[in-house]
Amino acid sequence: MKIWANSGDSHIIEPPTLFDALPEHLRSLMPRSVKDADGAFETIYLDGQEFRRAMPQSAPGEQGGRPPRMTAMPKGTDASEYANRHIQSNDAEQRLQDADNEGVWAEVIFPSLGIWASNIRTPELAKRGARLMNEFALDFQNQSERFVCTAAIPMLDINDSVAEIKRSAADGFLAGFLPVLPPLGRPDWHHEDWDPMWDAFADTGMRIAFHIGTEPLEPTERTGVYFRGRGGAVLNYVETTYGGQKAVTKLIASGVLDQRRELKVLVSEGGATWGPFLADRMTEGYRQHSAGVRPVLNREPAEILFEQVYASFQHDSSAILACSAMGWQNVMWGSDYPHFEGTFGHTQETLHGLFDGVDEAVSHRIRIGAFQELFPSVPLPAFAV
Amino acid sequence: MKIWANSGDSHIIEPPTLFDALPEHLRSLMPRSVKDADGAFETIYLDGQEFRRAMPQSAPGEQGGRPPRMTAMPKGTDASEYANRHIQSNDAEQRLQDADNEGVWAEVIFPSLGIWASNIRTPELAKRGARLMNEFALDFQNQSERFVCTAAIPMLDINDSVAEIKRSAADGFLAGFLPVLPPLGRPDWHHEDWDPMWDAFADTGMRIAFHIGTEPLEPTERTGVYFRGRGGAVLNYVETTYGGQKAVTKLIASGVLDQRRELKVLVSEGGATWGPFLADRMTEGYRQHSAGVRPVLNREPAEILFEQVYASFQHDSSAILACSAMGWQNVMWGSDYPHFEGTFGHTQETLHGLFDGVDEAVSHRIRIGAFQELFPSVPLPAFAV
Numbered sequence: 001m002k003i004w005a006n007s008g009d010s011h012i013i014e015p016p017t018l019f020d021a022l023p024e025h026l027r028s029l030m031p032r033s034v035k036d037a038d039g040a041f042e043t044i045y046l047d048g049q050e051f052r053r054a055m056p057q058s059a060p061g062e063q064g065g066r067p068p069r070m071t072a073m074p075k076g077t078d079a080s081e082y083a084n085r086h087i088q089s090n091d092a093e094q095r096l097q098d099a100d101n102e103g104v105w106a107e108v109i110f111p112s113l114g115i116w117a118s119n120i121r122t123p124e125l126a127k128r129g130a131r132l133m134n135e136f137a138l139d140f141q142n143q144s145e146r147f148v149c150t151a152a153i154p155m156l157d158i159n160d161s162v163a164e165i166k167r168s169a170a171d172g173f174l175a176g177f178l179p180v181l182p183p184l185g186r187p188d189w190h191h192e193d194w195d196p197m198w199d200a201f202a203d204t205g206m207r208i209a210f211h212i213g214t215e216p217l218e219p220t221e222r223t224g225v226y227f228r229g230r231g232g233a234v235l236n237y238v239e240t241t242y243g244g245q246k247a248v249t250k251l252i253a254s255g256v257l258d259q260r261r262e263l264k265v266l267v268s269e270g271g272a273t274w275g276p277f278l279a280d281r282m283t284e285g286y287r288q289h290s291a292g293v294r295p296v297l298n299r300e301p302a303e304i305l306f307e308q309v310y311a312s313f314q315h316d317s318s319a320i321l322a323c324s325a326m327g328w329q330n331v332m333w334g335s336d337y338p339h340f341e342g343t344f345g346h347t348q349e350t351l352h353g354l355f356d357g358v359d360e361a362v363s364h365r366i367r368i369g370a371f372q373e374l375f376p377s378v379p380l381p382a383f384a385v
Numbered sequence: 386m387k388i389w390a391n392s393g394d395s396h397i398i399e400p401p402t403l404f405d406a407l408p409e410h411l412r413s414l415m416p417r418s419v420k421d422a423d424g425a426f427e428t429i430y431l432d433g434q435e436f437r438r439a440m441p442q443s444a445p446g447e448q449g450g451r452p453p454r455m456t457a458m459p460k461g462t463d464a465s466e467y468a469n470r471h472i473q474s475n476d477a478e479q480r481l482q483d484a485d486n487e488g489v490w491a492e493v494i495f496p497s498l499g500i501w502a503s504n505i506r507t508p509e510l511a512k513r514g515a516r517l518m519n520e521f522a523l524d525f526q527n528q529s530e531r532f533v534c535t536a537a538i539p540m541l542d543i544n545d546s547v548a549e550i551k552r553s554a555a556d557g558f559l560a561g562f563l564p565v566l567p568p569l570g571r572p573d574w575h576h577e578d579w580d581p582m583w584d585a586f587a588d589t590g591m592r593i594a595f596h597i598g599t600e601p602l603e604p605t606e607r608t609g610v611y612f613r614g615r616g617g618a619v620l621n622y623v624e625t626t627y628g629g630q631k632a633v634t635k636l637i638a639s640g641v642l643d644q645r646r647e648l649k650v651l652v653s654e655g656g657a658t659w660g661p662f663l664a665d666r667m668t669e670g671y672r673q674h675s676a677g678v679r680p681v682l683n684r685e686p687a688e689i690l691f692e693q694v695y696a697s698f699q700h701d702s703s704a705i706l707a708c709s710a711m712g713w714q715n716v717m718w719g720s721d722y723p724h725f726e727g728t729f730g731h732t733q734e735t736l737h738g739l740f741d742g743v744d745e746a747v748s749h750r751i752r753i754g755a756f757q758e759l760f761p762s763v764p765l766p767a768f769a770v
Binding site: 188191192229230231235236237238239241246249250253255271274277278279280281287292293294295301314316317318319321325326 | 573575576577612614615616617618619620621622623624626627631634635637638639640656658659661662663664665666667668669670671672673674677678679680686699700701702703704706709710711726
């Protein structure tokens, strides 16, 4: 039996022609990728900086030497199929066909160039780049009521941030994308300077959507490489999970969410079991430093997190228990489509593995209800779920 | 009714005369504290470096403005009582009386100077300092079978590390203390250079005991201050929770624990709910990078963590569910005695709040059983628990 789910974590790949309309002095600064001859790495050129990134690996085939419980990549998938899927993801009809096949209903869709947004240093570039990305995303979103695209937000001038949030909300965006850390040189998310931006999110009703792995980089750094040597691949993967937790801690400890109860925050792709844990840790910190804590919050940090923060996971079985056993109602599932490391090709296997035998109310809440609460204007699936 | 628990997180405060036996050129390099006139900060002098540290705050009194669910500090506690309790904690008889009053049976006891261990730069100092600390801790441990002191380990010369582990194990130590990051300039915990140390722990049967908040500092840094401004106190507190998780990830991803199944690791004071979460995150990373992951592990990361890693928490209610609902049997409770931010003065209230109504097998496992599994030679409480 087919099982359906909304996705709190999907992506769209901007076309390479997206920035052709910009004047030359800006166009040459926008991100472009040059692949190595052997296909193992690419170099991203952005705003006068260069970053190196490992290309997504091809399929591991028969999982030789891996423990049998590991979920295999879809058989026969290879790098060229991966590339095709990226292109298909920008064709709304093909994307919906993929989604129907996989059992995915509505999706929160992040920009792909968004992972570079925190590395832009030129305010005009940030502003005009975000506008073009949002025009593209809006056209895409308008092709199906199942698409919830996240607006790109310029972050180098707070007036530009506020203006783009207001404009994109008026255009129909339901969420804005933010990296887990602001650009280098800008104050961190808990600083007062950002308050007008949080006000704009609150006033427009747009959701804040953080995606993990979006920290700004020094140009000398290779994207996502924090550790080398033994265990490096797993260490680097796990390292990305902390950024979303830290962003949430900043918005709660600083009083940003306490003062704006209508503000809702989604953290995508970082798992979800951290929610109840972080809630307890913040409450403990608040208790231990109760004499010196600033600002005093009107609600416990745990209560704020449980009410205003949402998180999406792909495969983590403990995430369901964070909802059913630990009481965090805001756990959401996500496919990471069309990324190679997501659930494409095995979504039904993943969903059945996660939810078969789970209490129906919990299952429905995680697959459908939490997403619905964040985006009530998105229609429910027209069939039994 | 009194409820009893072992503590996976306690401390002893070394006497200021501890290093008097050292020759002058070393004695002057060992850590010493000079308090500011106003008592708000202290300066730690260590191995030619200076570090600033905020002094523990005095009691917050009636918790004005705090949500009522916050656990209050023991009423009437003030800074001088705090200082006295530190001194008392080195008097075995008084410590046991405190423990009996609070309902604490056996304790894992960390060195207090240990938080500075990762900042020592002089190998001879590391070696001789650890030896003196261990002589003091051994004398203390010998006063009660309820004391499990952790041996200090010199970390600047691997031969010294191995020698001190072997000697302290022969002397009767059951665990060795390690900071969550090695000293600056030394390779990180996942590097092959440390394998002789892990072998020594495995060969002697000594447990590895990480304590959070023990990262090495640049001399320009103020201890534990990562964030300033709004929410800084809570942000800085929460930040300390990640170090233990990262250390565990390194030991698992690098194969250190997989290759040494008898090795057991305790992470103290960082909460415990992270265990099942990190297990899922590592398994996901291992799956996503299955073609390139090195080394290939014989067991899933989650299985290694569930079997060989233990963690202690104080107040986090979700930690109990990490055991009962998520199946991690290695959740332990800890008092943080004699620290001001621990449970002293309200341990019974804390334990009843956490465990009343919890399944008796789960409650016993967290309060008594997991500790007992790590340290089977420590006698059980002689009364009903």
